[in-house]
Amino acid sequence: MADNLSQPFSKSAMTEEEKVQFQREKKQQVVAFVLMIFLTLLAFLAVAADFLPVMFVIPFILLLALVQFVLQMFYFMHLKDNDHGWANAFIWSGVFIAIPTIAALMLLLGITKY
Amino acid sequence: MANAVDHSKGLPSHPEKATLEAKNKFLGFWFFLGGETVLFATFFGTFLGLRSGVADGPTSQDVFALPLAFIMTMLLLTSSLTSVLAMFAMKKNNFRGLMIWMWITVLLGLGFLGLEIYEFYEYVHHYGLGFTTSAFASSFYTLVGLHGAHVVFGLSWIITLLIRYRNSGITLTNAPKFYVASLYWHFIDVVWVFIFTVVYLLGVVGG
Numbered sequence: 073m074a075d076n077l078s079q080p081f082s083k084s085a086m087t088e089e090e091k092v093q094f095q096r097e098k099k100q101q102v103v104a105f106v107l108m109i110f111l112t113l114l115a116f117l118a119v120a121a122d123f124l125p126v127m128f129v130i131p132f133i134l135l136l137a138l139v140q141f142v143l144q145m146f147y148f149m150h151l152k153d154n155d156h157g158w159a160n161a162f163i164w165s166g167v168f169i170a171i172p173t174i175a176a177l178m179l180l181l182g183i184t185k186y
Numbered sequence: 187m188a189n190a191v192d193h194s195k196g197l198p199s200h201p202e203k204a205t206l207e208a209k210n211k212f213l214g215f216w217f218f219l220g221g222e223t224v225l226f227a228t229f230f231g232t233f234l235g236l237r238s239g240v241a242d243g244p245t246s247q248d249v250f251a252l253p254l255a256f257i258m259t260m261l262l263l264t265s266s267l268t269s270v271l272a273m274f275a276m277k278k279n280n281f282r283g284l285m286i287w288m289w290i291t292v293l294l295g296l297g298f299l300g301l302e303i304y305e306f307y308e309y310v311h312h313y314g315l316g317f318t319t320s321a322f323a324s325s326f327y328t329l330v331g332l333h334g335a336h337v338v339f340g341l342s343w344i345i346t347l348l349i350r351y352r353n354s355g356i357t358l359t360n361a362p363k364f365y366v367a368s369l370y371w372h373f374i375d376v377v378w379v380f381i382f383t384v385v386y387l388l389g390v391v392g393g
Contacts, residue, residue, distance in 0.1 A: 076191055076193065077191060077205065077357060077358045077359045078354070078357050078358075078359045078360075079191075079193060079357060080281070080354060080355025080356060080357050081193055081196055081197035081279055081355070081356065081357075082193070082196070083196040083197070083279060084196050084197045084199070084277075084278050084279035085195050085196035085197055085198055085199060086196075086197075086199045086277070086278065086279075087199075090199050091278075094199075094274065094277065094278070097274075098271075098274050101267070101270050101271075101274075102267070105263070105266075105267040105270075108263055109260070109263060112256075112259055112260070112263065112382075115382075115383060115387060116252060116255075116256050116259075116387070119252065119387045119390050119391055120252055126391055126392070129391055130388065130391065133383050133387050133388070134383065134384075136383070137379050137380055137383040137384075140376075140379045141376055141379060141380070144266065144372055144375060144376045144379070145376065148266055148267075148270050148372045148375075149369055149372045149373075155203075158213055158216065159212070159213070159216040162213075162216040162217045162219065162220040163216060163219055163220050163223065164220075165220050166219065166220030166221065166222070166223030166224050167223055169223075169224050169227070170223050170224050170226070170227030171227070173224060173227040173228055173231055174227050174230050174231040174234065175231070176231065177228065177231025177232055177234070177235050178231055178234045178235045179235075180235065181231075181232065181234075181235020181236055
């Protein structure tokens with residue numbers, strides 16, 4: 073059997089239903105992007121504004137970063153899709169190990185401020 | 187047998203996952219991203235531990251400028267969107283769209299890289315913040331430099347794909363490759379979100 077995997081297609085096999093679904097998903101991605109830009113603006117403004125107390129700004133921008141992380145992972149990288157069980161398992165295992173790693177290094181290197 | 191595709195039906199709506207090899211690539215790549223997360227965690231942890239050790243050199247508040255970090259963030263975030271749009275074009279068998287969006291992604295990435303090089307140059311030559319000036323400088327250049335190296339690698343990867351498949355059309359061989367490269371690009375963007383928050387914003391706040 074000849075290998076014809078490297079042959080391009082003349083048309084798409086997408087059904088009308090799938091096309092509608094794609095269009096909806098595309099809209100979702102653009103909304104996610106606008107949200108990301110908004111969150112970034114918010115984070116920069118919170119830091120640029122002198123009147124906000126530091127003790128509020130630090131947790132606030134860390135929270136914004138977490139929300140952006142979830143938006144990127146779930147929408148742009150499709151983690152929310154049904155067939156992404158193993159992808160979820162892998163990346164969350166990584167995050168699960170990453171958090172104590174960061175905490176341990178910060179403590180070992182002598183920072184106990186937060 | 188397994189390699190034979192019926193082309194008369196058209197491109198499957200998920201060409202990036204249509205073959206077994208593509209599925210394996212996808213799984214392996216997420217496994218790799220899990221590992222990358224831990225790798226970056228070690229660099230972040232080191233930076234957070236050492237960032238107040240400035241010795242006699244400049245502090246983060248002396249060198250960091252919000253507008254530059256903001257422009258870099260915007261470039262990288264936008265490039266993440268363009269690579270998503272490229273993937274939509276790919277699934278619809280729109281080869282031209284895939285190529286154009288990917289090239290825009292590359293251009294935005296190059297813009298980001300140029301600003302980062304400019305930034306490092308400024309720090310070294312105008313602020314005297316060399317790699318060995320202080321613990322803060324070493325951990326900063328190592329963390330942000332590692333991210334920059336990822337950007338260089340991602341750009342080379344995407345450019346290689348764009349040149350290699352410049353007029354091949356979308357096939358079941360190259361669709362998974364473009365898809366995985368775009369996942370990598372998103373991951374770079376995710377890491378940058380934490381860099382601009384933890385390194386630049388917290389550095390400016392001085393918390």
